[in-house]
Amino acid sequence: MYIRLAHLWREGGYYTDFNVLWHRPFPPARYFDVSLRACSPVDKEGLQAHVNALQESFNRTGKAPPQEMRMSFPTPPSGAFPSMHMHFLKHDPVLACAMLGLGDPENEKCYAESDDYGRECVIAIMNRCIVQENTFLAEKELCVIQERKSQRQLPASSSSSSRAPCPPSHYSTMRVRQGHIVEWFNCDLRAGMSLPLADDWRQDPRVIRSHALWMGPYVSMGVIPTPTSMFRWDNPFSIPSTHPDSLYARATADVIALHSWAPAQSCPKLGLEAGVQKAAEGRCTYSEYIEGTRICAPSFFIPGVQKGASTFLFAKLSRHPQVLQPIAGSQYKEVGTYTTRRERYPYRSEFFPYTAPGEPFHVGDASVPYVSSLQAPELILKDNPRAKFLFSLRDPVLRAWSDYRFQKPLYSTKGWTFKEVVRKSIQELQDCCAQIPEIKPEDDPQGKKVEKEKSAKKARQQKKRMSRDLREENQNHCERLDAYAFSRCNQSDPGRIVSRGLYVIFINHYLEHVAADNLHVVTVEEMKENPVMTLGRAAAFLELCPYDWNREDLDPVHVTGYKGPAKEDGGLDEEIERELRAFYRPFNARLYEVLGRNLGWDKEDRNASMEGTGRR
Numbered sequence: 001m002y003i004r005l006a007h008l009w010r011e012g013g014y015y016t017d018f019n020v021l022w023h024r025p026f027p028p029a030r031y032f033d034v035s036l037r038a039c040s041p042v043d044k045e046g047l048q049a050h051v052n053a054l055q056e057s058f059n060r061t062g063k064a065p066p067q068e069m070r071m072s073f074p075t076p077p078s079g080a081f082p083s084m085h086m087h088f089l090k091h092d093p094v095l096a097c098a099m100l101g102l103g104d105p106e107n108e109k110c111y112a113e114s115d116d117y118g119r120e121c122v123i124a125i126m127n128r129c130i131v132q133e134n135t136f137l138a139e140k141e142l143c144v145i146q147e148r149k150s151q152r153q154l155p156a157s158s159s160s161s162s163r164a165p166c167p168p169s170h171y172s173t174m175r176v177r178q179g180h181i182v183e184w185f186n187c188d189l190r191a192g193m194s195l196p197l198a199d200d201w202r203q204d205p206r207v208i209r210s211h212a213l214w215m216g217p218y219v220s221m222g223v224i225p226t227p228t229s230m231f232r233w234d235n236p237f238s239i240p241s242t243h244p245d246s247l248y249a250r251a252t253a254d255v256i257a258l259h260s261w262a263p264a265q266s267c268p269k270l271g272l273e274a275g276v277q278k279a280a281e282g283r284c285t286y287s288e289y290i291e292g293t294r295i296c297a298p299s300f301f302i303p304g305v306q307k308g309a310s311t312f313l314f315a316k317l318s319r320h321p322q323v324l325q326p327i328a329g330s331q332y333k334e335v336g337t338y339t340t341r342r343e344r345y346p347y348r349s350e351f352f353p354y355t356a357p358g359e360p361f362h363v364g365d366a367s368v369p370y371v372s373s374l375q376a377p378e379l380i381l382k383d384n385p386r387a388k389f390l391f392s393l394r395d396p397v398l399r400a401w402s403d404y405r406f407q408k409p410l411y412s413t414k415g416w417t418f419k420e421v422v423r424k425s426i427q428e429l430q431d432c433c434a435q436i437p438e439i440k441p442e443d444d445p446q447g448k449k450v451e452k453e454k455s456a457k458k459a460r461q462q463k464k465r466m467s468r469d470l471r472e473e474n475q476n477h478c479e480r481l482d483a484y485a486f487s488r489c490n491q492s493d494p495g496r497i498v499s500r501g502l503y504v505i506f507i508n509h510y511l512e513h514v515a516a517d518n519l520h521v522v523t524v525e526e527m528k529e530n531p532v533m534t535l536g537r538a539a540a541f542l543e544l545c546p547y548d549w550n551r552e553d554l555d556p557v558h559v560t561g562y563k564g565p566a567k568e569d570g571g572l573d574e575e576i577e578r579e580l581r582a583f584y585r586p587f588n589a590r591l592y593e594v595l596g597r598n599l600g601w602d603k604e605d606r607n608a609s610m611e612g613t614g615r616r
């Protein structure tokens with residue numbers, strides 16, 4: 001029996017082939033040396049994002065990263081392992097991120113509290129360690145697993161042995177000393193690997209009691225040749241029999257069943273029976289993609305916007321039994337594989353679990369860079385012409401303020417306050433606008449009034465006037481969509497916090513490719529006001545079976561703290577807020593027209609939006 005591994009991911013494994021597994025709490029105050037490598041091709045941006053996330057996380061704790069967690073990781077002593085384990089392709093910050101959750105003493109609470117898990121031998125999977133919410137999410141994840149565990153009614157077919165207690169020997173004390181964990185793993189092996197967390201790499205693996213479990217790419221394909229008991233699988237370098245009917249496979253299936261999640265209500269229309277888990281399938285292969293025998297592309301996308309509660313939206317929708325998340329990629333969110341034109345079909349397909357024709361699953365991809373990507377809609381529709389797009393927007397002023405706080409480390413290095421970034425950006429956009437006469441945000445952010453016959457000539461003139469860099473970057477944009485050139489004018493601000501709020505430009509670009517019925521907009525304001533209704537509408541748009549969203553934890557996630565930036569900047573300055581509002585007003589007005597509804601960001605009475613500004 002194979003279990004769809006995406007269920008496992010749903011329970012806590014999300015965005016990477018790596019999951020951390022432990023069966024007893026770790027002792028406090030220890031760090032890991034981590035050797036890293038990427039098993040799937042991680043693009044430069046993705047990699048960079050993780051490096052940033054990691055750095056950000058360190059910055060937020062206010063402490064220097066422990067030496068061992070810096071991005072330079074030691075290589076193993078030569079000859080320590082057979083050469084097959086030794087070819088390091090790339091350092092994988094995702095793994096570092098996962099390990100960070102184990103290495104950060106601030107997270108210790110969650111492990112201390114997880115004693116229960118040790119006693120009951122429940123596998124806790126910790127890998128939601130993106131950026132600053134590390135502690136919070138890890139802790140929450142544990143609670144969720146625990147809660148699920150108590151609530152879950154395992155299907156009758158599932159063996160109760162999935163909850164079998166660990167043999168007592170597994171509770172022996174293990175000391176993990178600071179800076180002493182060095183693990184290597186080999187992506188070429190056939191299956192998941194258990195990485196013993198030892199206090200010394202030379203330690204006899206048979207006496208090691210805590211493991212990290214790496215779910216390799218082949219595991220994602222539904223082939224789960226892991227041993228009977230991961231707890232007994234002590235030597236990561238000897239992978240035993242892989243026959244699917246073997247005890248190993250069955251035991252693994254039990255473990256996975258514990259973490260899978262069957263729908264609570266039947267949905268006959270879609271062949272989903274309450275309490276019944278679906279059989280496993282894995283990720284798409286290139287040939288399947290090419291032959292079209294399997295559906296490899298995601299069925300829905302959340303292309304942002306940045307700081308528009310996209311993490312919340314995707315995380316909540318992913319709780320729905322029909323929704324599957326990406327199974328690989330740089331994060332459970334932010335796969336970002338549709339932002340480039342490079343020939344990446346084989347690559348793209350591997351990020352997602354496949355669905356066989358007729359299967360009731362919806363695969364989602366929430367990657368915020370898609371929102372302003374010129375290529376994304378076209379590329380997506382090429383892979384899946386029926387893809388649906390769910391945008392999560394936010395009052396652009398508050399979005400900018402959130403983004404500034406989020407990207408504070410970037411601005412700190414430049415010494416720019418929010419006010420400075422905003423003024424500089426507005427000026428730049430207006431100058432750029434003046435240079436490109438046909439783009440006038442006040443009356444026509446889309447450039448639709450441009451006289452067609454003159455546009456080719458003007459485009460050429462425009463290009464001459466633009467700075468060299470801008471011209472190079474925007475060459476295609478200028479030719480194809482003037483408004484994009486405008487949104488890209490915000491060159492001096494690497495964080496683009498102002499231009500990212502020009503939603504109408506982006507939405508209009510999507511609407512050039514996507515049928516209006518396949519595009520739905522929710523707002524952070526709605527999500528805050530009535531998350532159940534907002535999620536219900538989003539789910540209806542995605543044509544998901546009815547689901548009781550009240551059973552989910554609907555607290556905001558990925559909340560940017562005020563630590564640092566707000567204190568320094570004294571919250572969102574009223575004067576700059578006014579200026580920014582005035583700048584956005586015409587764009588918002590255009591957006592409301594395009595969407596056919598007023599999103600309420602330009603009301604005179606802004607009291608409702610004061611929350612989150614840092615002002616009283």
Ligand SMILES: Nc1ncnc2c1ncn2[C@@H]1O[C@H](COP(=O)(O)OS(=O)(=O)O)[C@@H](OP(=O)(O)O)[C@H]1O
Binds near residue numbers: 307524
């Ligand atoms: N349910 C709900 N209601 C209201 N607001 C919410 C919700 N969930 C997340 N948030 C806020 O969304 C901000 C994070 O957005 P994203 O997850 O899209 O950020 S990112 O672009 O992926 O980095 C972040 O905003 P700030 O805290 O103001 O920065 C979150 O607090």
